[in-house]
Amino acid sequence: MGNFPKGFLWGGATAANQCEGGYLEGGKGLSDPDICTGGNHTTSKRITPVLEEGTFYPSHEAIDHYHRYKEDIGLFAEMGFKTYRFSINWTRIFPTGEESEPNEEGLKFYENLIDECLKYNIEPLVTISHYELPYELTRKYNGWTSRLLIDLYVKYCEVLFNRFKGKVKYWLTFNEINCGTMPLGNFLSLGILNDGTKDFMNQVDVPQLRFQGLHHQFVASAKVVKMGHEIDPNYQIGCMIAYSTSYPLTCNPDDVLLTQERNRVMNHFCGDVQVRGEYPSYMNRYFEENNITIKKEAGDDEILKDGCVDYYTFSYYMSTCQTADPEKLTAGNLTGGAANPYLKASDWGWQIDPKGLRYTLNEIYDRYRIPLMVVENGLGAYDKIEDDGSINDDYRIDYLREHIEQMGEALKDGVDLIGYTPWGCIDLVSASTGEMAKRYGFIYVEKYDDGSGDFARRKKKSFDWYKEVIASNGEKL
Ligand code: BG6
Secondary structure, eight states, rough: OOOTTTEEEEEEOOHHHHHHTTTGGGGGGOBGGBBBBOOOOOSSSBSSSOOOOOOOOGGGGGHHHHHHHHHHHHHHHHHSSEEEEEEEEEHHHHSOOSSSSSSSSHHHHHHHHHHHHHHHTTTEEEEEEEOBBBHHHHHOOOOSSSHHHHHHHHHHHHHHHHTTTTOOOOOEEEGGGGGGGSSSSSHHHOOOOOOTOBBSSSSOHHHHHHHHOOOOOOOOHHHHHHHHHHHTTTTTEEEEEEEOEESSSSSSSHHHHHHHIIIIIIIIIIHHHHHHHSOHHHHHHHHTTTTOOOOOOOOHHHHHHHTTSSSEEEEEOOOOESSSSSGOOOOOTTOOOOOOOOOBBBBBOOOOHHHHHHHHHHHHHHHHHHHHHEEEOOBBBBBOOOTSSSOHHHHHHHHHHHHHHHHHHHHHTTTEEEEEBBSSOOOOOOOTTSSSSBBBOOOOOOOOSSSOOOEEEEEEHHHHHHHHHTTTTTTOO
16 A cells, blocks of 8 residues: 555646636636736746737636636546645636625636535635736735735635635635745736836846735735634635745855755745744844845734644745855756756756655655645646647656655655645646646646637546546555
């Protein structure tokens, strides 16, 4: 027998803005990703506050999950999913974020989707905010820089918690909240659009605004954790961190210290606040050296203390190396750093490091001692449909197998790992590049970057492989 515990939550993950489409259907308002054009590995997607006629916006139709969720969930059930991680698009519930009453049609859509999961005994795992801020909140308030967003978010969550009580148990407050510690997080996770920003990958960055926005998200998340437990004591409410483990490039103590700083600021800071309920002392020096002053209101510290998360989840795609020597800064990894000479990279330059997942799981579990879930992992790759219609994605199977093996090792190490939801279990739009060509799924979707495609679904080779993995509870890899 393998060593995955009974009841382990095998499944897959998506996000509304990357798969639903139907961008103005059912009363939905415009959200931040809806104003992003397509892009690719070498050309950044653009942010266009006014929609341009004739320009392709990938989120507008995405993979049409909005109309095809029953077919998709049916396929997930065929693979044996125990859980499905999806997100709720805030603008389906509150189209501008500021309405006094929620949009019933939006709530009904998610209720139907949740019921469809429950029909197959698939446990819904709901991300409340996955890079989907109502655009009106960006336009009027520059996103999370405004404290007003805390109450708007709490109101949104209150509606969800009451409506889906008894149907949903697992919630995540913010997807990859630590993106806010990096310039990339400005628009993506904080809805901040500073003057002059056009390219998604090259945003005008004001660290003071980013970290203040992050503080507002921490307070909002903590308030919601407390409220959720009051509404339903069975609710399990977690954090979600984009974890990109950093190794020192060499044993030069300068590299080691820099690595420690990067790991603290980019990987640990948000988890420390959300799990331990307070700002870690190491951030004081970082704030001072970067001229950042966090404006807290009276009571914020107590709110953080009262709203510690129940479990910790993270995405894991790659690791990176840190070097204090600017000449050795080579890498293509999304979060910067230097390339690791011992690792290969994906076609998008993300360095593949399965053992890094075991290391990371141990690091996090040692730090917090609460249940963990890997809620994103996977290989973005170019897939090809063969003449006979098959899609032989052995490279993806290899990637996932090696990561699952390392999760098994971490379980042996004593880590309390409770679930695994590989990213983009069905092909969807890439968050960083806005393209369809970067595919992660077990299910291929016939949709392409020129806007063509009829959305037909096809099983890849990995579909049957993952089905076996789940059926054998991780034994048959
Ligand atoms: C995570 C996000 O950062 O990585 C997802 O939560 C995203 O939304 C995923 O899609 C993979 O990144 P990308 O850029 O390849 O889509």
